[in-house]
Amino acid sequence: MKRPYETVVIYDATLSDDAILGESGKVEEFLRKNAEFEQTVVMGKKHLAYPIRKKKAGVYHLYLYKGEGDVAGMLEKHLKLNESVLRHLSVARTSAPAQPAVVVSAPATAAVEKERA
């Protein structure tokens, strides 16, 4: 049975845009071959909260696809060998939206500050 998955890949931001697109294209090709590829969401270049392999920024790509249980594992193997990938995470998709939702306010932080005061 095919299940929906999503994989976030962080590429090394020191690489050129073309190189990153090329690597991303390889992942898409792999997914087209082995799974039902849906789309790629480019989340953009972000500052890393902590350095990974001495790199301070990364380019985030999100891949959405449907596949059998072993697809995510196969993709991980492919990504692990790739030097331009700083980090990757595959999860089974739930009903949560694929794209980041817009946060209207920050209730929790306000609550903590109130408690501290």
Place this chain on the structure above:
Amino acid sequence: MYRRGRVRKVCWFDQNSIEPDYKDQRMMESFITERGKIVPRRLSGVCAKHQKRLALAVKRARYLALVPFVAENLR
């Protein structure tokens, strides 16, 4: 008349019909402290169901370096 006791907080996720999403950096940041700890639900008012999902989401966001494990250089 003055009513004793605390006002019951409403779960922010239920109120806005949103699910915790590890990819949403701003959402994750709003549910962690300055230090990088997950805000307990007694402070944030999040319901048990969403707190559990939020905790998992924050841990995923930490792995993806969207939020820190420990925020340093606070002083």
